[in-house]
Each structure stands twice: as structure tokens, then as C-alpha cells.
Amino acid sequence: MATTGKVVGIISNLVVVKVNGPVSQNEICYIDHEAVKLMAEVIRIGSENAYIQVFESTRGLKTGTPVEFTGHMLEAILGPGILSKNFDGLQHDLDKMEGVFLQKGDYTHPLEVDKNWSFKPLAKVGDEVETGSWLGEVTENWIAHKIMVPFTSKGDFKVTKIVASGDYKIEDTIAVLEDAEGNNHPVSMIQKWPVKVPIKTYKNKPRPAKFLETGIRVIDSFTPIVEGGTGFIPGPFGTGKTVLQHALSKQADADMIVVAACGERANEVVEIFAEFPELDDPRTGRKLMERTTIIANTSNMPVAAREASVYTAMTIAEYYRSMGLKILLLADSTSRWAQALREMSNRMEELPGPDAFPMDLPAIISNFYSRAGFVNLKNGETGSVTFIGTVSPAGGNLKEPVTEATKKAARCFYALSQNRADSKRYPAIDAVESYSKYLEYPEYIDYVSKAISPNWVDNILQARNSLVRGRETYEQINILGDDGVPIEYHEIFWKSEVIDFVILQQDAFDKIDASTPINRQQYMLEKVLTINNTRFNFEHFEEVNPYFKKIINVLKQMNYSEFESEQFKKFEKELEEIINEKAVVETEQL
Amino acid sequence: METTAFQKIHTKIDQITKATCSLHATGVGNEEMALVNDRLAQVVKIEGDLVTLQVFSGTEGIPTNAEVVFLGHAPQLAVSDELAGRFFNAYGQPIDGGPEVDGKLIEIGGPSVNPVRRKQPSELIATGIAGIDLNNTLVTGQKIPFFADPDQPYNQVMAMVALRAKADKIILGGMGITNDDYLFFKNLFENAGAIDRIISFVNTTENPPVERLLVPDMALSAAEYFAVEKNQNVLVLLTDMTLYADALSIVSNRMDQIPSKDSMPGSLYSDLAKLYEKAVQFPDGGSITIIAVTTLSGGDITHAIPDNTGYITEGQLFLRKETDIGKVIIDPFRSLSRLKQLVIGKKTREDHPQVMNAAIRLYADAANAKTKIENGFDLTDYDKRTMSFAKDYANELLAIDINIEIDTMIDTAWRLFDKYFSPAETGIKAELVEKYGKQIV
Numbered sequence A: 001m002a003t004t005g006k007v008v009g010i011i012s013n014l015v016v017v018k019v020n021g022p023v024s025q026n027e028i029c030y031i032d033h034e035a036v037k038l039m040a041e042v043i044r045i046g047s048e049n050a051y052i053q054v055f056e057s058t059r060g061l062k063t064g065t066p067v068e069f070t071g072h073m074l075e076a077i078l079g080p081g082i083l084s085k086n087f088d089g090l091q092h093d094l095d096k097m098e099g100v101f102l103q104k105g106d107y108t109h110p111l112e113v114d115k116n117w118s119f120k121p122l123a124k125v126g127d128e129v130e131t132g133s134w135l136g137e138v139t140e141n142w143i144a145h146k147i148m149v150p151f152t153s154k155g156d157f158k159v160t161k162i163v164a165s166g167d168y169k170i171e172d173t174i175a176v177l178e179d180a181e182g183n184n185h186p187v188s189m190i191q192k193w194p195v196k197v198p199i200k201t202y203k204n205k206p207r208p209a210k211f212l213e214t215g216i217r218v219i220d221s222f223t224p225i226v227e228g229g230t231g232f233i234p235g236p237f238g239t240g241k242t243v244l245q246h247a248l249s250k251q252a253d254a255d256m257i258v259v260a261a262c263g264e265r266a267n268e269v270v271e272i273f274a275e276f277p278e279l280d281d282p283r284t285g286r287k288l289m290e291r292t293t294i295i296a297n298t299s300n301m302p303v304a305a306r307e308a309s310v311y312t313a314m315t316i317a318e319y320y321r322s323m324g325l326k327i328l329l330l331a332d333s334t335s336r337w338a339q340a341l342r343e344m345s346n347r348m349e350e351l352p353g354p355d356a357f358p359m360d361l362p363a364i365i366s367n368f369y370s371r372a373g374f375v376n377l378k379n380g381e382t383g384s385v386t387f388i389g390t391v392s393p394a395g396g397n398l399k400e401p402v403t404e405a406t407k408k409a410a411r412c413f414y415a416l417s418q419n420r421a422d423s424k425r426y427p428a429i430d431a432v433e434s435y436s437k438y439l440e441y442p443e444y445i446d447y448v449s450k451a452i453s454p455n456w457v458d459n460i461l462q463a464r465n466s467l468v469r470g471r472e473t474y475e476q477i478n479i480l481g482d483d484g485v486p487i488e489y490h491e492i493f494w495k496s497e498v499i500d501f502v503i504l505q506q507d508a509f510d511k512i513d514a515s516t517p518i519n520r521q522q523y524m525l526e527k528v529l530t531i532n533n534t535r536f537n538f539e540h541f542e543e544v545n546p547y548f549k550k551i552i553n554v555l556k557q558m559n560y561s562e563f564e565s566e567q568f569k570k571f572e573k574e575l576e577e578i579i580n581e582k583a584v585v586e587t588e589q590l
Numbered sequence B: 001m002e003t004t005a006f007q008k009i010h011t012k013i014d015q016i017t018k019a020t021c022s023l024h025a026t027g028v029g030n031e032e033m034a035l036v037n038d039r040l041a042q043v044v045k046i047e048g049d050l051v052t053l054q055v056f057s058g059t060e061g062i063p064t065n066a067e068v069v070f071l072g073h074a075p076q077l078a079v080s081d082e083l084a085g086r087f088f089n090a091y092g093q094p095i096d097g098g099p100e101v102d103g104k105l106i107e108i109g110g111p112s113v114n115p116v117r118r119k120q121p122s123e124l125i126a127t128g129i130a131g132i133d134l135n136n137t138l139v140t141g142q143k144i145p146f147f148a149d150p151d152q153p154y155n156q157v158m159a160m161v162a163l164r165a166k167a168d169k170i171i172l173g174g175m176g177i178t179n180d181d182y183l184f185f186k187n188l189f190e191n192a193g194a195i196d197r198i199i200s201f202v203n204t205t206e207n208p209p210v211e212r213l214l215v216p217d218m219a220l221s222a223a224e225y226f227a228v229e230k231n232q233n234v235l236v237l238l239t240d241m242t243l244y245a246d247a248l249s250i251v252s253n254r255m256d257q258i259p260s261k262d263s264m265p266g267s268l269y270s271d272l273a274k275l276y277e278k279a280v281q282f283p284d285g286g287s288i289t290i291i292a293v294t295t296l297s298g299g300d301i302t303h304a305i306p307d308n309t310g311y312i313t314e315g316q317l318f319l320r321k322e323t324d325i326g327k328v329i330i331d332p333f334r335s336l337s338r339l340k341q342l343v344i345g346k347k348t349r350e351d352h353p354q355v356m357n358a359a360i361r362l363y364a365d366a367a368n369a370k371t372k373i374e375n376g377f378d379l380t381d382y383d384k385r386t387m388s389f390a391k392d393y394a395n396e397l398l399a400i401d402i403n404i405e406i407d408t409m410i411d412t413a414w415r416l417f418d419k420y421f422s423p424a425e426t427g428i429k430a431e432l433v434e435k436y437g438k439q440i441v
Ligand SMILES: Nc1ncnc2c1ncn2[C@@H]1O[C@H](COP(=O)(O)OP(=O)(O)O)[C@@H](O)[C@H]1O
Pocket: A235, A236, A237, A238, A239, A240, A241, A242, A243, A244, A426, A427, A428, A506, A507, A508, A509, B336, B337, B338, B339, B341
């Protein structure tokens, strides 16, 4: 018999329940409040009381209200139909809910129970299978959605029955598996999985090394992300975290994008709802929404579900990874999830860690990041979950617990700079402070020297070096004055400005500039490095600024033009003429 | 608020702190309202049958045998067309001498809008102020605060914006404002002939600070009524949200909660977000736009209140005195409207985005030139041009006393570019210079 209980205490959304039987940590329960059931999760257990966090407002709740426990943890329902969906943090389908306002206890099914899917078997009777093996597939939008042996299955099975090709509903039995003891297990097209547990049906998880193209120059060129890699974007408000994540979700070279809007603005999700069904996915020519799933738990939605939302999103990403797909998971903002943990921890009067966050915050963050990764599946295919989260540091100060813990967990660091944002140098990623550990992986260097160009990494390092030198010289000029330094200092500084304006800065709202394919990035980088390696003749420092402004202006016009179009070539010619005006004839090799 | 016959009266309070009192009672709902010797209070905690009430006006003079009556509902407001033109206190009781409002009783602080039912904001709000319309364009359904030091004329600017905004209703939520400011708003709205479009909920410095906590929800619930039921465009003014947050910290402090940064409660982000996220464009045409005031201390935006606000709102308008011209301007560096890209270059001329950015970049160059002067260095010719540009730009476009059409703002910027710079120095797309820049010259 299921455990039940009664409410004995209420502090905001922390509710104390006196129970009459066994309960487990993280078990889901429902409070029977005025004809609606309020979902909640056990977060601490005392001798006779369970402490539960309610995923709803507890307004009007009274002591004595009955509570039913379910015997399971928070689960995601996994099966065809997840793509293009808009879920809340607990995977309820937002589109199925009635009315303009969210109503307490309106829990909708994440999938379509009555929809027919055209199933094609991949396994046959007699096949030996195990957890995660592909039994068949259905076409979901454009993805071959694999129907797998449930992830909760343990041991070896034999397929004793599998249905023929045809239309089936998600709850229909499509196969029967026999375990070692001879017991039969019917399998349908859906399965449930507890979101806080990683899905590990793969063979192994090698170091990721395959370049993942995003079309964002400062990322692809300077701080690359890889398939199965991890990265985080800390930055004060208004420095461009969300715009950057939206650009990634539109442009990144992935089969599927999972967006977790975690405790941020509703209008930012509305932007995706409005745009993605209209925008084309350049890789497939289909609409962007067809490869996207959104988990929206915005800041005005229940705080406790915020934490759940990132786990729900990760579980969905891992599920699709097991089908051999390339998933990009984006979470904006992981700080809101940490704050939700802090609110509960404070209500439970736990001993606080730094800034009143829970003591185990670093462990929670690193466990989460470790679920990303590139995997070899047991059938020889590969899949990946690339994860990029934003962090919203209090007061913009990077020495705070969430940023520090995340820095230890993520391999790419995209530092957004307030100064750059203030001077509208977007994206405001500080290319000198930021890093990608993958740039140091020999596997990565090897991969890009074949996939992009043999001297790609050298070029990057050279450009980066120029930025560093530019910054140092700028400080010198500021200390000593324009005429207190040699003319070359101005030249060095302005050469770094060329890289800044032409490569680093990118207009996310311009049709052409917003996304730059890697071949174009390579072309422009070579161009800029040539300028960087050219010596120029200046008589006076006052000539340097206007001259380079001219160069920058023409290069920017190139960025705004269709690659290799007439217009592009016209500006390119103009650029050559400007360079020839002042170039010292021989080109110096650095 | 009257008690009815069947309500049980409790007369034994167990514990009294500065802000709360606790007593044994059963059948009480979380967040339910109560009267403690006729003072309004709300349930904030239930442990077994021990119920803790937050007494809004404080517990001074409350005896242990005070009469406690539970009202059986969360805070409410009576809504109907009769709200228009009226002034209320934080509890929604009239303070203008008029009668109680006859209307439907709704609980304030109600549920959130389902994000998939929201419409994307798309209607530009013209204010005539170039620091807003040109650089930080506002859109209906947006939420945005003024960030200002206490000596800036933020209430005046906000009121001016509100009156020019062509909203169907303007709802003022005043928190800890001085009586003088209250009278300022009252007179201004009356003189503008706008009084029947205005509804005010006011907590002045003369009222207990904790009462303020009800003001934003009162204002926003009234706003939801007009936006949802009457499909109106409602503008909500909240001033001063810093004093609202201060009241939150008073309460959490008195309830012995662990404070996080700047003595603010750890839930500050969620508390503020729940209010600001009431800004919305509804599918049937109604909308709620929130313009707030967050006063700063010495311009410090890293303090927890402006910091959390900035993470929640869709930008901020930063008021600053520009000493070069002796006027208050909307600072183009620290100000931002995150929704501007939904309208600029779309509802306004296509050259708007680039002209705006170019002007701000040149203004930033002028700031660098100023630093050079401060460090005792000579200026280059370019530096001098940027400085002259900056002065004209501040005078003709950034100052808050401007009232012109958006096209005129863009043309003014082109005129200043032409006066001081070559097209290359502005870095604007060649085709736009061709199409718009030349015509001005
Ligand atoms: N790449 C970009 N190009 C142009 N404008 C940008 C870019 N990134 C950010 N912005 C501007 O900055 C504003 C804030 O960006 P946003 O991503 O919402 O910041 P955050 O999420 O860090 O608070 C945007 O509304 C936009 O005006």
C-alpha cells in the first residue's frame, strides 16, 4: 500500500508532512488541496516527518491536508513527440494547458497518447539485446527516433516478439523481451527515467575533440567548443548571455537543441516561440523549431521546479544522445537553479556555505556538467551532449560561489565583459580572458588541421597574441600619452583593434553578419593576419587612427556582404588599395 | 474589512516579535489574512497548530490577549471600472474621501501567465525623449526601471513618460514616497486632465514600511483586471522599488532568516521577478507595461537591489547629471532597452539601429578623450571632434528635456555626424549612408 501522510507545517513552499509508512529521498508526492493535486518532492526525511518542496504556490494550504506518496522519484517520460515541444520544468506540455494563466495542479501529458507513429523494426525475433539497444525507429520531424530497450532494464534479453512495420501509438506494445530467467517484458514506445540519474547506456565516453561549428567567430576561432564539450558564460546583466545562447541555438551545427529557460524572463522564451517556427535551419532547410525542445521554467514560475527543469532538460538530451545524435543543451541561467537550492536550504535551516548557498553546491554543479559528453554507443554509433550554461554572478563579481564552482566543472570559459558591452562591442566575450581547454587537446588540433586548415591553430594563437600586445600597448599609450610613445605603439594597438572590430565583434541582428561559416572565418582571419604582419609607413601618430579606421570600415562592409559576392569583392579591392597606400613593401613574417 | 458572526475570535497570543505574533489556531490557510486588534496581518508560517502572523503595521502595543480573527482569504481587491480616478492605501482602501469601490473581489498576487500564451511585445511607446526613443526604445509589455540616485528627478521623468505614453490606464504604486511626491503626482495627473485614466495605490513615508509589500500586487492586480477583462493597455508605475526591497529585508530579518548579499533575503530575485514578470502582452490585445524606479546609493549598481533588478527587468534607464551641459541625461552607456530590437529598424526607419550605435560609440570616444585631458595629455584632432560632437549630442539628444519625433532624432544624429566626421569614422553601412546620410547634408 502506498504511503500517505498529513500536512503538519507550512513555510512558504516547504511543507512538513507526517507520514504513516516508508518514504524515500526525492520521492514525488501529491498534496490533495481543494480538489487539485499539488506535486511535491521529498527533500529531507526526519523520524516521522518528511520535508517536501512543493512545485506550486502553497497559498490557502491548511494543516491536516492529506498527502499521497508515489513510490518514485521525479521522472521524465521519454518517447517520440518530444521534439518541438514546449514543456514546463516538470515536463508538462504548456500548450495543452487551459487558459491564459497557469493553474495550480494542471498537469498535462508531455506526449500524444492517441497519435499514430509509423514504426519500423530494426531488431528481429531472436536478437540478443540489452539496455539501450535499438529495437526500431519512427520518424519524428526529420530525426530517426530510435525505440530502445528501456534504460531501467538490467541484464541480457532476447527479442521474442516484435511488431511488423506499421502505425502504432506510443503506449502500444511493439516488442516483447525475455530475460535470463525466462520472464517476458513487453516494451512500448515510451519509457520513464528519473531525471536526477544520468543515463549511461553507452559503451564509453572518450575525450571530446570534434569541432562544433557555431557561426560565432569569437567562439569558433578563439575559444572553440566541441561535440560533447562543456562551457559556461558568466557575465553581469545586459552583457549578452541570452543573445549569445539564442545565437547558439539558431546556428550551432547540432541535430537537436534543448533549451532550458531556467528562472529567467518569460519574454525571452516568447521570442523563441515566435521566431523558431519561422526561421530556417540552414542545415536541413526545415524550420528551426523542428529540431528544438524548450523547457520553460521562467522566473515567475514555481521556484522548486526551476531546479527540476535543468535535470529534465539534461535527461531529454541524454535520451536523444542514445539514438546516436548530436545534441546541444543550453541552460539560461544556472545561477537561478543554484538560487532555488539556496532558498530551500535556508528554509530548512541548513548550515549555510559561502553567500548562504548550500555547502554541496560545487558537487551538485560538477555532477551536472559531467552528464554532458561525447559517447561511443554499444552498437558502434556515436552521440553527444554539448552543454553550455550561463551564470549570473551577483554584482558581476566572478569571485562568487556559482561562478567559481562552474569554472572547475566546465572546459570552456566565455567571460562577458561589462566594458565591452558598455561600448557596444558585441558579443562582449573577452577573448583574452576567456579560454577553451579544447584548443590544447592534441586530438582537437589534429582534427581542425585536417578539417579547417593546417595552420589554423597557429593563426589563432597569433591573433590572440596580437590582442594581448594591443592591450598592453594601449595601457602604455594611456600612461605616457599619444606622443610619449613610438609611432609603432599606435600601429600595434590599431592592428589589435582590426582583429577586435572585424573578427571578435559580430552583429547578432544583421542577416549576414550574424552567422559566419568556418571557411569564411578562416578567409577573414587570414586577411586580418596579413594586415597584422604588414609594416606601414606613418609620419605622425595622428595618421594611424584614421588610416586603420578606414581599413576597419571596409573590412566591416565585407562582413555585411554576402561572401564572395560582387559587393564583397568590390570592398576587398578597395581594401587592397588602402593597404597599398601605406604598406612597406616586404611583408614581415612573425 | 469586517468580521462576520461565525468567525472564531482568538484571544491568546503566545509570542510577539517586532513584526510577527504567533498563536495556536487550526483550520488556517497559508497566506490567509487576519485582524490582530483590528490591524491587518497575514499568515507567514504554520507549524502544527502554531500560526505565525506578520502584522503589517508592526506589533507595537499589541497585548497577549489581543483579539485575532482570521478572514479566510488571501489579500483581496475589489475591481471594477469604479477604480478609475481613485486613490487607495496599501490595503486597497480609499484615501481620497470617496466611497468603497463596488466590484468583483479578486485575490492579489494571482497566478502567472502561461509563457506559451504570451504574445511577443511589438508596439513602440513613443515618449519624445531621444535618450529613450532613439537609444533605448520602449515597447508595450516591457518592464524597465529608472536607475537613479536620490537627487535625480526620477519621479518627474517617469510621470512625463507616463503621460506621453498614450496608455488606457496608468496605475501608480507608490512605496515609501514622501507626501510631497504623492501630491506632485496627484496635481500633475489632475492638471493634465488625465485623472480618470489614473489609479493610485500609495504608501507614503508616514505609513508603516511593511505595508508597502502589498502595494505592487495591488497595482498589478488592478492592471490585470483592465488588461485581461477590458483588453486595455495599462502602464504601471512603481516607485520606489528600493524601498519595497528594504521592507522585504526588514521582514526577513525579523523572522531570523539567513540574509544573503547586502542583508537582502536570499529570495530577493524570485520576489522581484514575480512582480516584474506581470508585465505582458496578452493575446487579446491588452498589455501591462511596468516602469519602475530603483534608487541607487552613489550610483552603485552592484548593490543587491539594482543588481537583481537588472537581471529581471528588460533593461534600465540610467539618469545622470551631465556636468558639461548642466542637464540631466539618460546615460547611453549604462542604459539599455532589451526589447528595442523588436521595433527599431522595423517600426522605425531602417537606419535607426546603426545610427544609434554609431552615435554612442562616438560618444564613448569622447569619454576617452576626456580621460586624456584629465591625465594631462594633448588631444588629437579626432579627439577634439568627438568632444564637440559629444556636447551637441548631449544637448540635442540625450537631455531629458527633449520632445521630438523619432525621425527627427535620427536626422539630428546624421546632421551631427556630418558636422564632425567622415562616413568611415561613423562605421555605418555604406548603403545606409548613401540612402539617408546624404539627404541630410
Ligand atoms: N551580439 C549582440 N549584438 C547586438 N546587440 C547585442 C548582442 N548581444 C547583446 N546585445 C544587446 O545587449 C542586450 C542584453 O543582452 P542579453 O543577452 O539579454 O544580456 P544578459 O542575458 O547577459 O543579461 C540585448 O538586448 C542587446 O540589445
